Amino acid sequence: MAAYKPVVVQACPRLGEKITQDTLYWRGYKGGGDPTDGTPVQIKEFGAVNKIDFSPVLPYNYAVTASSRIHIYGRYSQEPIKTFSRFKDAAYCATYRDDGRLLVAGSEDGSIRIFDAGGRAPLRQFDGHTKPVHLVGFLSDKYRVFSGGDDYSSSLWDIPSATEIVSYSEHTDYVRCGCASKLNADVFITGSYDHTVKMFDARTKSSVMTIEHGHPVESMLLFPSGGLLVSAGGRYVKVWDVLKGGQLLVSLKNHHKTVTCLCLNSSGQRLLSGSLDRHVKIYSTTSYKVVHSFNYATSILSLALSPEDETIVVGMTNGVLNVKHRKPEERNEKYQKKRQPAYRTYVKGRTYMPKQEDFCVSKPVKRVWRKYDKLLKSFQSSKALDAVLEPPIMLHTPEVTVAVMQELHRRGTLRSALAGRDEKQVNLLLTFVARRVIEPRFTPVLVTVADMITDIYQPVVGQSVIVDRQFLKLQEAIGKEIDYQEELLEVLGMMDTLFATFTKKKDTYLEDNKSNGFRDTIETS
Numbered sequence: 001m002a003a004y005k006p007v008v009v010q011a012c013p014r015l016g017e018k019i020t021q022d023t024l025y026w027r028g029y030k031g032g033g034d035p036t037d038g039t040p041v042q043i044k045e046f047g048a049v050n051k052i053d054f055s056p057v058l059p060y061n062y063a064v065t066a067s068s069r070i071h072i073y074g075r076y077s078q079e080p081i082k083t084f085s086r087f088k089d090a091a092y093c094a095t096y097r098d099d100g101r102l103l104v105a106g107s108e109d110g111s112i113r114i115f116d117a118g119g120r121a122p123l124r125q126f127d128g129h130t131k132p133v134h135l136v137g138f139l140s141d142k143y144r145v146f147s148g149g150d151d152y153s154s155s156l157w158d159i160p161s162a163t164e165i166v167s168y169s170e171h172t173d174y175v176r177c178g179c180a181s182k183l184n185a186d187v188f189i190t191g192s193y194d195h196t197v198k199m200f201d202a203r204t205k206s207s208v209m210t211i212e213h214g215h216p217v218e219s220m221l222l223f224p225s226g227g228l229l230v231s232a233g234g235r236y237v238k239v240w241d242v243l244k245g246g247q248l249l250v251s252l253k254n255h256h257k258t259v260t261c262l263c264l265n266s267s268g269q270r271l272l273s274g275s276l277d278r279h280v281k282i283y284s285t286t287s288y289k290v291v292h293s294f295n296y297a298t299s300i301l302s303l304a305l306s307p308e309d310e311t312i313v314v315g316m317t318n319g320v321l322n323v324k325h326r327k328p329e330e331r332n333e334k335y336q337k338k339r340q341p342a343y344r345t346y347v348k349g350r351t352y353m354p355k356q357e358d359f360c361v362s363k364p365v366k367r368v369w370r371k372y373d374k375l376l377k378s379f380q381s382s383k384a385l386d387a388v389l390e391p392p393i394m395l396h397t398p399e400v401t402v403a404v405m406q407e408l409h410r411r412g413t414l415r416s417a418l419a420g421r422d423e424k425q426v427n428l429l430l431t432f433v434a435r436r437v438i439e440p441r442f443t444p445v446l447v448t449v450a451d452m453i454t455d456i457y458q459p460v461v462g463q464s465v466i467v468d469r470q471f472l473k474l475q476e477a478i479g480k481e482i483d484y485q486e487e488l489l490e491v492l493g494m495m496d497t498l499f500a501t502f503t504k505k506k507d508t509y510l511e512d513n514k515s516n517g518f519r520d521t522i523e524t525s
Contacts (some may be wrong), residue, residue, distance in 0.1 A: 023409030049315025148175030191217030430470035
């Protein structure tokens, strides 16, 4: 008697994710600061996190603005190391100065407060806006602050004298985002819900440039060179050339919902965008193509990357702060320098040749059979089919189910395995066939299975609502597939006609050229 041969499952090629250097790099962001820990840190805030900002100086603490508080966290701390809570209502947009010594924040009551990063009480308070202030930041000279509020105005403030220098009222809707130039201490840019981006120069009384984004502007940033501006609003991220008067360079539409935040990595070669669609997209700033993507639990409102690209922090609408850390390179080397056994340990005895007087003992290989193989070996056809109709196998590895059906059909026992089933089992069978019969790799086998099921259970049609519904779904699926095939044949016929026409034209053109050349030769002669 021949030994049993296991069922051969036909492997179909799958299109997997292309592994690039960017994929490996961004997958390196894990949780907790421990290189062996892969779980991101989750910190619960008191409200939606509207701003995250890293200190530009060591130890790179970051400020989180949520509800009526500003929490300062260390890179690896899960509890705030400092809290600023001198706000009557919501606080907005807490931002560090370039030297990391001062912190400025807006508020729901329209006031702007400046805090010492080492203290608790506000050092300065500016009152001039009549509505909530969502935008605040320092100019690059470190002695002036710019702001934008829901009263449609943008203002510039002097820190030493605590007075307003100039106010602009050119926007016609809420001013919600902005940034300052690192190269020119008098230039700052604001974005508004009136779909425009305006550039202001403190030395003039009006804006020096206006850019039409096309959607309410939620976030913006300037490249370190100061020549490129990125704005985000609606589903679009747009890149503008400031030196060419605000010329649009590229428009990116990779998100499915509103883009809420932007940030650059330390080298400026990667641009990150967060959206309400729960994704963070990472673009290359040379090709502006998506090189990687992060998926989060809920909608994203804020995003920040540490100055050394070691930590990425994301704030969400449900008040959760998600923190991921990248393994430092020196730690990677440390963990990789684990002592390995000597080379001779692996090759010991491999080259030994048995002598004539040696007696060789071969170790029997124990073969592990799968459940359906064991049942097929003992000729239990119905139970073997039941084993591959379990939901995990049907959903994740349908090729195994189809391979067993094909083996049963080869043996001539498929009809008996399909017969004698109750309503629940017939429903399961029909669900699988109706879902997978349209896949080309399964169609030849499942069409045969569908014919047998129809023949066997035709007498009981009308006795069960569930089974009748599944038969109707199978009929609908096959009907749609036939329609698609007919349409494809029509398209194929059209394409054949077009290709035949092109071929005739090409042949006629070549014949004309040959005859013209022959005439030219005769005339020349």
